[in-house]
Amino acid sequence: MRIKILFVLSLILLGCSNKKEEQPKEFSYPIIELVSQPNSSIAGNPITLSFKTDGTIKDLKLQVKNAYGNVILETEKASNELITFNIPKNFTRIAGPCRWKLLLNGHTLRNGKFDITTNTLKATYVESYFGPRSVTAGYNDYSMLTISPTDAYDNPLDNGTEVTVKYQFLENINELKITTESFFAFYNVRSTLQSGRILVSSECNGTNSKELATIIYPSNATNFDITASSAHNFADGNQIITFKSDIIKDExxxxxxxxxxxxxxxxxxxxxxxxxxxxxxxxIAEAKTLHPDKATNWKIQAFVTGAAESNTTEFTFNAAIKDYPVHFSKGNRNIDIGPFESFMKQLIPDGLFLQLDIYDTDGIFITSKKTTTKNGACNIFLGEHFLPEGNYQLKLIAAGITKEFTKNIHGDTIK
Structure with a gap:
């Protein structure tokens, strides 16, 4: 049995070894010759690729690729010997290298490349930017003018394209020529020592840009002087004193x-x-404030934060109120203060501040009451609910004048 099995296997192997292997079919490339292809073309001009064949070939396609994208083209015109492809307009308007492949059933028959150059003959457009739009006077600040000239199809012009820059300040107009590099040109317009406005423009291939401007602001302020003035120098708490600087300038x-x-x-x-x-x-800076309500001496200095300071000027206020009467009644619970008379014996304006501090007989502070004058006088009432009966030290302060009293507060104010 074992011998029979071996015999059958031998016959099977012998049959397999005599079977011929099938050879893969080789692809036969047709003979195709490139008839017309521009080495370079100007953007916007039509581009046609033509090929010559030894017979009619179907299903030929052209793959075109450049910065615009990738497209597969069908034949525009075919005869027994000539096949023509027209490159789409969108692809012919983009400057730069353009690559192509001739395809048949997924196989590349031929390939090549041509260049599309910018179209400076049709039109030139000038994009310009200028900034920052404000600088400070001096030698260190500047604004940059950036120019990007393009053709009619928005292709940047070639490196080395000449651009004319003009800038004006006051009576001076300057002009210079620069060239593009990596698609744009730039120039730094320096600030001047004088404040004002600088206007700039540019021109390329006869096309002018729009007018741009930067403002030169003064630099940091330098030290300055101030003065103080008023209609009088009495401390009446009513008149206005004015502080004024001279003309503040930069360096x-x-x-x-x-x-x-x-x-x-x-x-x-x-x-x-x-x-x-x-x-x-x-x-010139100007500021105002009210007179104080008591005699004092002021020292005034002005500052431009982080930049400059002024001289120190003084202003002395004389006392407008020399004295004022105080009258106690109703068990010393009612206190009438005034009238307050100013430097011409006139009643003072309403609003003079007055404070009453109350202490016990040992000088320990208890409480205080505050009020302001009206019609030249004011009143303070120490009710039973506010202050019990007893002996107290009272201190009145008004217009810088302090008056002290020791009083026995008594009497029931609640009936």
């Missing part, structure tokens, strides 16, 4: 920009500070 003599913030800081003899602010108009 190049330019008047600082309108709206520059100036802070006026006031210091009194108690080292207390208050401030008021003003903004410049035509280089």
């Amino acid at each position: 190049f003599g330019n008047m600082v920009t309108n709206g520059t913030l100036v802070t006026f800081v006031i210091k009194n003899e108690n080292d207390s500070y208050l401030y008021t602010i003003g903004t410049t108009v035509n280089g």
Whole structure:
């Protein structure tokens, strides 16, 4: 049995070894000759590729690829010997290399490349940008003018294309020539020592750009002087005192920009500070504040934050109120203060601040009451609910004048 099995297997192997292997069919390429292909073409001009064959060939296609994209073209014209392909307009308008392949059933028969150059004859367009649109006076700041000239189909012009730059400031007009590199040209327009406006424009192949501008603002302010003035120097808490600077300028003599913030800081003899602010108009800053309500001496200095400071000027206020009467009634619970008379014996304006501090007989502070004058006087009432009966030390403070009393507060005010 074993011998029979071996005999059958031998016959099977012998039959297999005598079978011939099938050879794959080789693809037969037709003979195709390129008849017309431009080495280079101007953007926008029509482009045609023609091929000559030794017979009629169906299903030929042309693959075209450039910066615009990729497309497969069918034959536009075919005869027994000549096959023609027309490149689409969208592809002929893009400057740069354009590659093609002639295909038959997925096989590449021929391939090649041609260049499309920019079309400077038809038209030139100039894109220009300028910025920043504001700089400061001096030697270090500048604005950059960037020019990108293109042809009618938005192709950047070739490197080395000449561009004329013009810029004007005051009475001076300057002109210079630069060339494009990597599709654009640029020029740095330096700021000047004077504030003002610089106008720029550019021109390429007879085409002018639009007008652009940058504003030269003054540089940082330098130190300046201030003065203080008022209708009188009495501390009436009513009159207005005015602080005014001279014309504030930068280091190049330019008047600082309108709206520059100036802070006026006031210091009194108690080292207390208050401030008021003003903004410049035509280089001059002005600020106002009320007179104090008591005699004092002010020292005033102004600052342009982070840039400049002024001199220190002084203004002395004399006391407008020399004294005021105080009258107690109703068990010393009712206190009438005034009338307050100013430097011409006139009643003071409403709103003078008055404070009453109350202490016990040991000088320990208890409470205080505050009020303001009306019609030249004011009143304070210490009701039963506010202050019990007893002996107290009372301290009145108004217009910088302090008056002290020791009083026995008594009487029931609630009936």
